[in-house]
Amino acid sequence: MLKYLRFCICLSLFWAVQLNAFEFTGSKWLGAQTDYYVDLEGISPTGIAWNTAFIDAMEEWTNETIFDFNLITEFKDPCESNGFNGVNFTTDICGQEFGENTLAVAIRTFRFEQLGPPSIREADIYFKDSVVYDIYDGNIVQFGIPTGSIDFQRTALHELGHVIGLDHEQFDSAIMRPEIGNIDRLQEDDIEGVDTLYSGLSNCAIKELRFGAVNESLSSGDCTVDELTLGDSDASFLDIYQFSLTETTELEFSIASNELESVLLLADQELDYIDADTNTANDCNSNIEIELDEGEYFLLVNTFTDQVKPACNTTGSYQLIANYISTNEVSLSGVTSLTGNDTTALFSGGITANGGISYGNIFTANDSLDITATISIDPVHQSKIGYIVIAAVVGQEIYLMNSLGQFVLSSESPGEIINTGSRILGTTENIVIAEDLIPSSLGIEEIVVDFVVGYGTFSNPSEVYFHQSPINLTVVPE
Numbered sequence: 186m187l188k189y190l191r192f193c194i195c196l197s198l199f200w201a202v203q204l205n206a207f208e209f210t211g212s213k214w215l216g217a218q219t220d221y222y223v224d225l226e227g228i229s230p231t232g233i234a235w236n237t238a239f240i241d242a243m244e245e246w247t248n249e250t251i252f253d254f255n256l257i258t259e260f261k262d263p264c265e266s267n268g269f270n271g272v273n274f275t276t277d278i279c280g281q282e283f284g285e286n287t288l289a290v291a292i293r294t295f296r297f298e299q300l301g302p303p304s305i306r307e308a309d310i311y312f313k314d315s316v317v318y319d320i321y322d323g324n325i326v327q328f329g330i331p332t333g334s335i336d337f338q339r340t341a342l343h344e345l346g347h348v349i350g351l352d353h354e355q356f357d358s359a360i361m362r363p364e365i366g367n368i369d370r371l372q373e374d375d376i377e378g379v380d381t382l383y384s385g386l387s388n389c390a391i392k393e394l395r396f397g398a399v400n401e402s403l404s405s406g407d408c409t410v411d412e413l414t415l416g417d418s419d420a421s422f423l424d425i426y427q428f429s430l431t432e433t434t435e436l437e438f439s440i441a442s443n444e445l446e447s448v449l450l451l452a453d454q455e456l457d458y459i460d461a462d463t464n465t466a467n468d469c470n471s472n473i474e475i476e477l478d479e480g481e482y483f484l485l486v487n488t489f490t491d492q493v494k495p496a497c498n499t500t501g502s503y504q505l506i507a508n509y510i511s512t513n514e515v516s517l518s519g520v521t522s523l524t525g526n527d528t529t530a531l532f533s534g535g536i537t538a539n540g541g542i543s544y545g546n547i548f549t550a551n552d553s554l555d556i557t558a559t560i561s562i563d564p565v566h567q568s569k570i571g572y573i574v575i576a577a578v579v580g581q582e583i584y585l586m587n588s589l590g591q592f593v594l595s596s597e598s599p600g601e602i603i604n605t606g607s608r609i610l611g612t613t614e615n616i617v618i619a620e621d622l623i624p625s626s627l628g629i630e631e632i633v634v635d636f637v638v639g640y641g642t643f644s645n646p647s648e649v650y651f652h653q654s655p656i657n658l659t660v661v662p663e
C-alpha cells in the first residue's frame with residue numbers, strides 16, 4: 186500500500202531553527218538522481234537568464250556530489266502533482282501565501298517504502314515573484330547592485346538541496362543554512378550531507394547470490410535496515426545478495442528456518458522494492474516466486490524489529506534456496522583469476538533436461554541432463570595454446586575433469602591444475618560438462634553439485650581465469 190505526503194521547506198531571510206550538522210530525515214530519491222524540468226522565462230538585471238542560473242545551480246550539485254540532476258528543458262507547472270519536478274516564479278504556493286520573509290519554497294512529495302524512510306517522488310520549487318532578484322557572486326548586497334536584491338542562483342542552490350533531501354544546517358558553513366547569506370556556492374558540509382544520505386548501500390556487505398542452497402544467519406554484526414536506508418530507527422538485521430539476469434527468468438527464492446522470523450524482499454539496483462514476503466501467519470519461513478526481466482537485482486533477507494510470535498526470533502540461522510528457469514544459459518558472475526587479475530573473459534552456463542528448451546538448477550534423479558558452459562575468451566588470450574578446467578564441487582570435495590573426461594578428486598594431486606587437455610583458445614569455447622547424464626543410473630537420488638569452469642594459457646600456467654558464481658545442480662528425490 187502506497188501513501189503520499191507533502192512537505193514544505195522554505196528559505197527565509199532571517200528566521201532559523203536549531204538543528205545538527207547536515208540535517209536530513211533519510212528521505213531520498215531512489216537511485217540518487219532525478220529529472221528536473223526547467224524552462225524559466227526572463228533575464229536578470231545583470232543580463233544573465235534566470236534559466237542559466239538555475240541550470241548552473243543544478244550542475245553544481247551534480248558535479249560536486251554523488252547525486253545527479255538530469256536537465257529537461259521543458260516547463261512543468263510546479264503546482265501540478267504529476268510526478269514531474271517543476272520550477273517557476275509564482276505569487277503564491279498553489280493558493281497558499283508565501284511567508285513574509287520567505288524567498289522560495291521547495292515542496293516534496295513522498296512515498297512510503299518497505300524499508301526505511303519514505304522516498305521522495307516529486308519536488309517542486311516556487312520562487313516568490315515579488316522578491317527583487319538578481320544574479321551575482323559574493324556578499325549578499327554588493328556595491329552597484331540595488332540594495333535588497335537577492336542572488337537568485339544561491340537561492341536555487343539552497344532549494345535544490347531540499348529537493349535532494351537535505352534539511353537546514355544551523356551551525357556549519359553551508360548553503361543549507363536556514364537564512365540566506367554570503368555563502369554563494371556549495372560548502373563541504375553540503376557535499377558531505379548528500380554523500381552520506383546516498384551512501385547506504387556501501388554501509389552493508391553485499392554477497393553474490395548463488396543458485397541452490399546457502400546456509401546463513403541474521404546475527405549481531407550484520408548490517409541493519411537503519412545502516413542501509415539511513416535516517417530511520419529500524420535496527421533489524423539484514424543480509425543483502427546481488428544477482429544479474431541477462432534475459433527474462435523465472436525465479437523462486439525461499440527461506441527455511443526453525444528460529445528466524447524471516448522476511449524476504451526483492452529490489453532493483455536502485456533499491457526500489459519489487460516484491461516482498463512479510464507474512465508471519467504460519468511458520469518462520471518466507472517465499473517469493475517471480476518472473477524478472479534482464480537487469481541487476483538485490484535480494485534482501487530481513488526480519489522484524491520486534492519479535493512477532495514465540496516460535497520465531499529476530500536473529501538466527503536460515504537456509505536460502507534460490508532456483509531459476511531460463512531459456513538460455515545464464516551469465517556467471519564474479520569473474521576473476523587465481524591471482525586476482527582482471528580479465529574481460531565472460532562465462533555462462535546451464536543445465537537442461539529437455540535439449541535446451543529451458544535451463545534450470547532443480548532436477549529429479551531420472552532426468553537426462555546436459556550440462557554446458559560457454560567462455561568468451563579474453564582477446565589477449567585468443568589464439569594462444571591453453572587449456573580448460575572443469576570443477577565439480579560436492580560439499581568440501583573438489584573434483585576436476587581430466588583429459589579422459591573423468592572427474593578426479595583434486596586433493597589426490599595437490600598443487601596440480603588438472604585440465605581437459607591442450608587446445609588453441611578460440612574467441613568462444615563451448616564446453617560440454619556432461620551429456621545425457623541420468624543421476625539415478627549412477628545410483629544418485631539426491632545431490633547438490635556446483636560446477637565451475639575456467640581456462641588458462643601454457644605461457645602462464647599458474648593463472649586460471651574462472652567465475653565464482655557456480656552452475657548449481659540440485660537433484661531432488663522424485
Ligand SMILES: [Zn+2]
Nearest residue numbers: 194195196363
Ligand atoms: Zn531552506
